[in-house]
Amino acid sequence: MRERARDVLKRLALCAGVSAALAVTTAGAMAQSSLPAPGPTVEAIKKRGELICGVDAGIPGFAFQDSAGKWKGFDVAYCRAIAAAVLGDPEKVKYVGLTAKVRFTVLQAGEIDVLIRDSTLTFSRDVQLGLTEVAINFYAGQGFMVRKSLGVKEASELNGATLCMVTGATLELNIADYARAKGVTINSLLFEKTEEAFAAAEAGRCDGYTDDTGSLAAARSTMKVPDDWVILSTVISKEPLGIHVRDGDERWRDVTFWVDAALKEAEESGVTKANADDLKTTSKNPFVMRLLGSEGDFGKLLGLDPEWALRAIKADGNYAEIYDAYFGPKALGLPRALNNLWTNGGLHYPLPFR
């Protein structure tokens, strides 16, 4: 009997010992995971001293070079914001201009840290190519630009019309699907280069031009008399453009995701390039305080410093400022539509900083 009791005691002791050991290890592990771990990509960027950002080789609005050879554009502004958050300087970016054909392989091969190249986030790119689709920075879709004289308000009224477009299966396929669904006939006239398609539209060989909404605004501005052309509100395909990174570095995904969120949150809470520094000291809004690093340790949790988002916003401004610089009324003149914040009837809905 006593022996059994001793046995039980022994077992209990063993159990307690094991639990204690377990508790210690778990605590250790927990302590470790709360330490700032910026992840291998951020470490590589810091060691290198520059962010390598894959952008479009040239597309109006998103990425292009000005006469002085400086990279500019909506996607380029995102690269600058990320560099500002990670390295503290928006100028420390090496841009790699990529064609549509090589963009994903270059990312897979590790030649670039992040791909922000008006690339649509799709199932196969996520699952098949081993990429992580971080965030959507621009909602595009296939739209239409037609002659104002046609008096057309919607694409479904384009029965019998001929549209100029660039070859590339999706544009034609989308049109064909759309026409069939609406029971109308829309003819397509195909070209290899956008310039040819514009020229043909200008020469009256077709009634309109179809392309992604981001490019339509640029197309309209190259017409001899832009006011003769109108961009229809109809959008017939979904092209959510955004940020791609490689699979395998969750910390880096977090950084890029939250830089995007920070730019949008800044617009939502009225933080701009100009007032960000002031708001950091004066704002009493807890979201702004956490965003700008005057409260909480969000930067530390990301493996960065507290002012990461402040710098990202100060690089080229908040989301609205970036959009207006390249697509606003003074630039290409593309209405924000879906690219508005959710509070203004758009789709951009930054996750809360909490």
Add this chain to the structure above:
Amino acid sequence: MTERLRSWIHANLFSSRLNGFLTLVMLALLALTLPPLLRWAFLDAVYAGADRSVCGAGACWAFIDARFDQFFYGRYAPSERWRINLAALVLALFAAGAMWPRNPRRTECVILLVTLCPLIAGVLLVGGVFGLKLVPTDQWGGLTLNVVLTYATTAIALPLGVLLALGRRSRLPVVRWLSIGFIEIWRGVPLLTVLFMATVMLPMFLPDGLTLDRLVRAILGLSLFVAAYMAEVVRAGLQGISKGQYEAAAGLGLGYWRAHRLIILPQAFRLIVPGIVNTVIDLFKDTTLVSIIGLFDILGIVGQSTKDPAWLGLGREGYVFAAFVFFVCCFSLSLYSQSLERKIARSGGH
């Protein structure tokens, strides 16, 4: 004078009823196309301005004016562009030495052109030593890039081509088979495929963390491709040497390498210079394909410049300019090759 002109017109333009008719048709076509072209290119053209708001109905050469430096130097930092100019001068000096027919040390000059000259030009362009600032190759572009690619590729492909040509004519079966295999495989694939393989596939075979510079990859791909063509050009020259020359060389007691170096290759090269120049012209034009793999040669930069909202929609002017630059370069190479051919014909070469 008028009489001679009249007879020239008669003999060359109206020698028969059909020819006369064709002349009239051509004149009518020219009358239809030339005036609008001239009006577009010159009369209505705009030559200076800050952005496309100055452009009118004619050509907008202001675009070329604003982007001129970029078309030539790419994104190479403006303060460092003298290095490109200096490298071009060095190249021109060495090339002149190698091309000048009466230079007594011409062979040495040719050898220096493919050894010392790339070294000097490379140091100048890349920098990072002797107090020169390092300029990474991703900032290289424009016509500079086309010239660098052509030159570097020729410097690698020509010696390699000579070796391959000799290998293909070798009596050692393994060497012969390998040479034939190499030549036929590289001649059998399109250049675009080679460039894609070099950019997209090569990094996947390399160990992690090791990345070859994109420009180096393009040069490697181009060199292997062009070497196969060079080999066939050189082989044609070798086959043009009569058997007696080989026998005479053997009779003098020269071994394989000395016979080729002293007797066969010098004679063969005189025959194949036009062929080599032809391949180089081809190569020069083919270098524009690198814009597909994201290197901004002159055509790539022109295409990219037309995407700047300040200059949107000026592709026509840009491509006309690029075509003009290429024509000037290729036509002068071609003139040189023709003068060589005439010289060979005069000296009664084989």
